[in-house]
Amino acid sequence: MRSMVNIALPKGRLGEKTYAMLKNAGFECPSIEETNRKLVFENPEKGVRYFWVKPSDVAIYVERGSADIGIVGKDILLEYKPDVYELLDMGMGKCKMAVAAPKGYKDIPGSTIRVATKFPTIASKHYSSKGKDIDIIKLNGSIEIAPLLGLSDVIVDIVETGSTLKANNLEVIEDIVPISARMIANKAAYKFKNQEINAIRNGLEIERGEIQ
């Protein structure tokens, strides 16, 4: 029997787009397209099992081996540094990690900057590489209001179009790193299901080429 590949898809648009690519590449699973409340779907004929998880949890499922492969934003990989293989840049979900501040913000040299963010690891690394002292304020959402309410001086967050920033009178003052979606694989699974995982990876690479 061919072994089944477990695939963690991030809930939302990125996951749906990825599934569409996988379907085109020949790894379809009809039951996933039905409307219901199930979270796990399989197509034994194609040797695939899909499940929907919270985007920020994909890396955990893959690192711990519950999923063999997964699709995840580079932001999550930089933040949690999971011990996994990063096999493909999917070339979608493109955005950037950036520092933003209220319009007209001026850094006072030598002062500790208060930084609100969902990504404390990325923010600390960015500022320590510049030798700056910061005070990290970890938030879980609506980061943009933190500087307006005086909770922080700046924010470190994902910027896609910049419209949320603009609507809240913030602007990007520094880019940190470009972000896009990546295909990751569990290290042990890549040993024992090598052919199956490579077939999916190569399928996605071809599909990616057709979109671009």
Next chain:
Amino acid sequence: MTIDKNILTYEEQAVFTLRSLYSQYGYERYKMSRFEEYDLYVRNKDFLVSDDVITFTDRTGRLMALKPDVTLSIIKNTTYLKGQVQKLYYDENVYRVPEGSNSFKEIMQAGLECVGDLEPKDIAEVVVLAAKSLELLSTKFVLDVSHMGLVSALLESSGLPQSAKKSALRCMTEKNAHELSALCKAEDADATKLLAVMNAVGTPEAVLPQLKGILSTEDELKAYDELSQMCDILKDTGYGESVQLDFSVCNNLKYYSGVVFKGYVDGIPTGILSGGQYDALLKKMGNPSKAIGFAIYVDMLQDMERVQANKDYLEGLIGEING
């Protein structure tokens, strides 16, 4: 009185089986004390898997540590004797903070160290013992073998500046071809050889001829010779597909200069065995010996046993959901 094997847990059985394997090969048991002076670990902090160490002050005022590692103690207690090789194995609890955790854990670790005037056959024997250990733990295993001398020579010849080498090494361990290409492009370096070597994965018989066509500088060829000499000895062990060359296995360049390897068994999501040749550590401690060894994280077997026992039942539940 004979002991009923069934009263032993899977991990305990594994430890005893490994002990008998290593003693068959002339390895002697090394038993360390629970505590070492903290100084030993501070001096070699980068060698440890995690930075955190449990410390306390003993009655004479010395700062002591609950052992986070066995290798450093073994190395500290070996002396160099010309032409001699010391072969030691151990099974010990160590105390560490596992990655992603906030508290200390007692971790059962088994392993061996081979120290002294090592010859290629000694090094090959350790790699064979790593494969044999994995085979005893599971019928389905893979041992990935790499060579840090080769990786470091490739980083050198690529033209990457020192500051970018760490990122390049991380890309290698992630098999991250897209970022490695981008990094080299940004630094005006040549990624061709690094990428070719990263993608050359498979049995030594398949990969060595490929490497021969890729490598060119003196350092690269020197490392290649070492590697191929070792693979020659491995060839007769008949491990086939289970022993692979895979240059995504990279350890800290500061300590590891020769062969490095990582072992996986089916059912455990991360590497259960990790090892390599760490001559630079001994040099730093003023010992002219060479040394190679590996550790097996025995406590991972506990998870494997539990997950496997439950697997069919859970698969059945998923099957039911999908009608």
